[in-house]
Amino acid sequence: MKIAISSTGNELSSQVDPRFGRCQEFIIFDSETLEFEAISNEAINAAGGAGIKAAQLVVDKGAEVVITGNIGPNAFNVLAGADIRVFVGAAGTIQNVIDSYKDGKLQEANQPTSSPGGRGAV
Amino acid sequence: MIISIASGKGGTGKTTISTNLAFSLVQSGRNVQLLDCDVEEPNAHIFLDLENKIKENVFLPVPQIDEEKCTLCGKCAEVCVYNALFIAKDRVMFFPQLCHSCGGCSYFCPREAISEIDRVIGEIGAGDACLTRGSTYGIEFAYGKLNIGEVMAPPLMRKLKKRIDEDKVVIIDAPPGTSCPMIEAVKGSDFCFLITEPTPFGLNDLKLAVETLKVLKIPFAVLINRWNEEYFEVDSYCEKENISIAMRIPLERKIAELYSRGILFSKELPEWQKAFCKLFDFIEALRK
Ligand code: SF4
Ligand code: SF4
Numbered sequence: 001m002k003i004a005i006s007s008t009g010n011e012l013s014s015q016v017d018p019r020f021g022r023c024q025e026f027i028i029f030d031s032e033t034l035e036f037e038a039i040s041n042e043a044i045n046a047a048g049g050a051g052i053k054a055a056q057l058v059v060d061k062g063a064e065v066v067i068t069g070n071i072g073p074n075a076f077n078v079l080a081g082a083d084i085r086v087f088v089g090a091a092g093t094i095q096n097v098i099d100s101y102k103d104g105k106l107q108e109a110n111q112p113t114s115s116p117g118g119r120g121a122v
Numbered sequence: 123m124i125i126s127i128a129s130g131k132g133g134t135g136k137t138t139i140s141t142n143l144a145f146s147l148v149q150s151g152r153n154v155q156l157l158d159c160d161v162e163e164p165n166a167h168i169f170l171d172l173e174n175k176i177k178e179n180v181f182l183p184v185p186q187i188d189e190e191k192c193t194l195c196g197k198c199a200e201v202c203v204y205n206a207l208f209i210a211k212d213r214v215m216f217f218p219q220l221c222h223s224c225g226g227c228s229y230f231c232p233r234e235a236i237s238e239i240d241r242v243i244g245e246i247g248a249g250d251a252c253l254t255r256g257s258t259y260g261i262e263f264a265y266g267k268l269n270i271g272e273v274m275a276p277p278l279m280r281k282l283k284k285r286i287d288e289d290k291v292v293i294i295d296a297p298p299g300t301s302c303p304m305i306e307a308v309k310g311s312d313f314c315f316l317i318t319e320p321t322p323f324g325l326n327d328l329k330l331a332v333e334t335l336k337v338l339k340i341p342f343a344v345l346i347n348r349w350n351e352e353y354f355e356v357d358s359y360c361e362k363e364n365i366s367i368a369m370r371i372p373l374e375r376k377i378a379e380l381y382s383r384g385i386l387f388s389k390e391l392p393e394w395q396k397a398f399c400k401l402f403d404f405i406e407a408l409r410k
Pocket of ligand 2: 206222
């Protein structure tokens with residue numbers, strides 16, 4: 001199963017980027033092969049709807065789980081529509097977050113945690 | 123002549139100035155049209171009694187997707203630079219608030235699955251504002267109002283501005299700030315009054331507004347509302363930048379009281395009526 005994590009860099013030692021739509025990179029981690037791929041987030045400079053574009057990116061990569069800091073309403077809706085589970089409040093390195101996910105320590109989002117455009121918590 | 127009333131930040135008294143200016147010019151025998159372009163929060167009508175009211179809805183064309191024809195190829199989401207479309211497993215999801223009605227998606231859909239339908243984003247209202255009972259003078263007033271949650275202010279404003287009658291003195295109450303809606307509102311004006319207040323925030327936002335107007339090449343002057351002698355930086359800034367201060371409205375109890383009762387202060391205080399008319403003379407003198 002593929003997991004997409006919003007990241008500030010392209011390594012497992014990179015820090016999680018708390019923003020979903022406007023994060024620097026996505027780390028797509030495969031929990032079966034334990035391999036990962038870093039893709040740069042084209043949505044970062046989007047005029048609007050960055051969350052939706054970023055969601056399209058990870059959905060097209062076949063991710064089934066998204067891990068990030070905060071998620072806005074549009075991105076939340078499309079990910080929910082695509083049956084993707086979203087975990088929020090993640091912090092630390094990508095490796096830490098993957099471990100916390102395996103240990104079931106991450107919090108699953110059942111609603112958006114920021115307003116459109118990522119302007120903080122609602 | 124088109125005069126816009128703008129401000130780098132909200133709450134500086136744009137609407138008070140616009141309505142008082144409109145009223146004073148009407149009293150001096152001019153034909154005046156007042157457009158409330160603050161479409162997210164139009165409030166000039168609070169000060170005006172409207173007659174012969176009319177209202178119409180404003181629409182924008184947005185895509186409608188025929189699921190029978192759609193193959194989920196993803197082309198539409200790819201061409202939409204505003205990211206208003208998302209390809210889910212079984213359908214295309216559309217986010218109307220993000221759509222700029224560019225028509226790109228329907229043009230590029232290889233299956234002709236997209237047609238355009240009208241979506242209401244707000245309304246335009248108009249009427250005659252009667253200022254003194256029995257008087258033949260009135261202000262031709264119009265406002266635009268975006269529905270809650272809508273963000274496409276510029277198209278609504280363009281529609282509203284189609285009502286401009288250049289034979290009249292047109293006063294435009296622009297939305298606060300210096301982003302697209304403000305620019306859309308002041309574009310095409312012959313002159314702009316920038317309203318500010320004597321505080322550090324006021325000065326900061328004034329500077330941004332000044333830069334914006336310089337880029338737009340619209341001549342302007344500053345009007346200081348709630349003026350007092352405690353904070354002088356706005357005055358010094360204008361002096362340094364060679365910007366005229368066309369009026370200072372002092373922080374006065376009488377003015378504040380009339381305002382809180384929804385009464386135009388120039389109606390009750392004739393000296394202010396004269397002062398507002400002088401603003402107009404001020405522009406005319408500058409234009410010569
Ligand atoms: S471009 Fe047309 S066919 Fe392709 S996903 Fe969009 S609506 Fe469907
Ligand atoms: S009309 Fe333009 S902005 Fe609206 S969904 Fe289609 S491509 Fe996007």
